[in-house]
Amino acid sequence: MAEKLHQNHRERVLEKFRRFGLDVFSDHEALELLLFFAIPRVDTNPTAHRLLARFGSLHAVLEAPAEQLCEVEGIGPRAATLLRLAYAMCARYQQDVAKSERHSDRLNTIERIGAYFVPQFAGEQDEVLLAAYLDGAGRVIKCEEIARGGHTQVTVDAYKIARTALLCDASGVALAHNHPNGTVTPSESDLLATRRLEQTLAGLGLELVDHCVVARGKYTSIRKLRAGQLGQRR
Missing domain, CATH: 1.10.150.20 (5' to 3' exonuclease, C-terminal subdomain)
Structure with missing residues (x-):
């Protein structure tokens, strides 16, 4: 019963x-x-x-x-x-939704860049660095995994990113990595690596469009963060 x-x-x-x-x-x-x-x-x-x-x-x-x-x-x-x-x-x-939209998205705003990258880190337990290579209109030519680390840190390989950007005739690069610990706040090493990559790409006539930190379905734009800090100093 x-x-x-x-x-x-x-x-x-x-x-x-x-x-x-x-x-x-x-x-x-x-x-x-x-x-x-x-x-x-x-x-x-x-x-x-x-x-x-x-x-x-x-x-x-x-x-x-x-x-x-x-x-x-x-x-x-x-x-x-x-x-x-x-x-x-x-x-x-x-990930499949992001993949299906990959070739039509124009990553020409901070919001679009965040929306593009966030789903690609769903389920990741390791820290992973992704780079999207963009044409002059902001469309994604190619997106690839640059590095994969443990639970704490990955290395930004500026040479690899710059070389791939030149090979696929990109105009710019959008970068993103995740923080498995759940915080979307960029670390000092994140900010330093961003500046170094920005300088490397600029020397080749390429633009680092943005670098996003992703965690738990949210993201922080380093470009927006730096712009806000600059505005406060003024």
């Missing part, structure tokens, strides 16, 4: 999703629904609450390593894999 009632509850939750989508669900209800597909014949509502209590938020649950997820009562390897897969699919979706 209890199993039948539980099955009816699952059907009601699934029907609610089919009719209204995920927007009407709270975070714990969304997790409860997702866990239906990994944990059969068990009430996943308490497990969803335990996940949120352990990690503090929905995004932190999805970002958590599998071994930490398995420390939560009710979560085994199958459920942990499903949660990791859900997060990876979100990242893949964002």
Whole structure:
């Protein structure tokens, strides 16, 4: 009898999703629904609450390593894999959208540059540096990964960036890297590397259009930051 009632509850939750989508669900209800597909014949509502209590938020649950997820009562390897897969699919979706728009976007404003780069770092656990090479109209000719580091720092290879820019006949370069620690504030080394690359490119008649720092779906434009600091000094 209890199993039948539980099955009816699952059907009601699934029907609610089919009719209204995920927007009407709270975070714990969304997790409860997702866990239906990994944990059969068990009430996943308490497990969803335990996940949120352990990690503090929905995004932190999805970002958590599998071994930490398995420390939560009710979560085994199958459920942990499903949660990791859900997060990876979100990242893949964002990356695919960015890829499909890559050749039509004009990265001629700070906002467009930020919107272009942010999805490409979704799901990244390492610090990664990307460079987009732009034509005179700001369209992306090519975008490539320049460097990949650990959780703290990557090296800006000015020679590699300048050489590629010249080879693809670019007029400018837009740069971005992520901070896996979650802060979008540029470090002193970020600012120094930006100035050095800017000088290297300028010597070749190329422009460093901007350098963005990305974290948790947000970004900071170093170009905008420096312009604001300059305005304050005046």
